[in-house]
Amino acid sequence: MSNIPTITLNDGNKIPQLGFGMYQIPKHEDAVKALTQALNNGYRLIDTAEVYQNQGAFQEALKNSGVKREDVYLTTKLWVSNASFAKAEKAIDEDLKELGTDYIDLMLLHQPYGDVYGAWNALAAAKRAGKIRSIGLSNFYPDLYMNLELAHEDKPALNQIEINPWFQQTNDVKFFQGRDVAVEAWAPFAEGKGDIFNNEVLKEIAENHHKTVGQVILRWLVQRSIIVIPKSVHDERQKENMDIFDFELTREEMEKIRHLDKGGSQFFDHRDPAVIDDIFGESLKQLRDSE
Structure with missing residues (x-):
């Protein structure tokens, strides 16, 4: 590894606290x-993730x-259109081939939609088979997480959620960390929304x-x-983030x-039915029609 500190997951595996996002x-x-x-x-x-369409870059890089x-x-991360046991089982093997590796260190359910339990069982089976070393979630709220934990033997190691100064998710972070589930932040810079890089409080601290x-x-x-995974295609910014x-x-x-928290997502509400239909509806229909 490098001099980046690690966090020990609840399954004993260690993950670097700073990484590179490919979104x-x-x-x-x-x-x-x-x-x-x-x-x-x-x-x-x-x-990376199936839906990012860049898994194939890994083996070459x-x-x-x-x-x-x-x-x-x-x-x-497993996408919604593969969120069932049979589809996930097949997708995991396809992902391994595309990534050019015989194991994945961590695989997440990308969204809390579709046959979540079937997909989770597939991830757990792949972990037992040695194809995946740790399994976790992305964009799960505490109630959805609790239902999964109570219903399944295999506990998620991590939940990746939106966290940035505008949307700090203090209670959810406390909940997950309190249940020994690591928390990973996506969109740490809120993709520049709210002119975040020119905020006077942050500039003064900097x-x-x-x-x-x-x-x-x-x-x-x-x-x-x-854990945080900033993305940049620029060499100097990558070095700066490290x-x-x-x-x-x-x-x-x-x-x-802490006082900068606006208390709301800077992108969309995962619990809004209109959002689910608009962003994930087509993938869910693909899943349904393929079963």
Whole structure:
């Protein structure tokens, strides 16, 4: 690995606390270039997904970088259209082939829709077979998580959810960490929404530490024991995002950031029926029609 700290999951496996996210890099050559660069810059946690359409970049970037497979922590996610036992079972094997690896370090249910229990059973079976080392969730609220935990023997190791200064999810983070489920943040910079990089509070804190606003946000997450996977295709920004372990935010600074919370998603509400139909409806229909 590198000098990035790790978090021990409830199954005993360790995950780096800072990684590289591959969301919104669908073009193969761009994904290969960005990922090769990230590996060369020291990133060892890589986060992709079926729906990102860039899983195929992994084996090529790994070869380009010269980094050993066993030194990389690879995460991918099962999409809604594969959310049943039979579909997930098939998809896992297809993912392994596309990724060019014989195991996945962490596989998540990407969304809490479809035949969640069937898909979860498939992930658990793949874990027992050695195809996956840890299994977890993405975008699950505490109530949905509890239903899954109570109904199944295999406990999720991690839940990946939206967390940024505008949407801090304090209660949910406390809930999951209190049940020994690691929390991972997607969209840590809220994709720039609300002019986040020019926020006066964050800029003042950044100046105090001779850091950037982006580094302050990542440090804020790390100090909350949250795993974070920022994405950048730019070499200098990738290096900047890694450079967050030589300073610490004070209690007062953490408190100032806490007051920036707007209490709502910066993207969409996963519980809104209209949103579910609009964003995930087609994938759910594909799942239904294929069963």
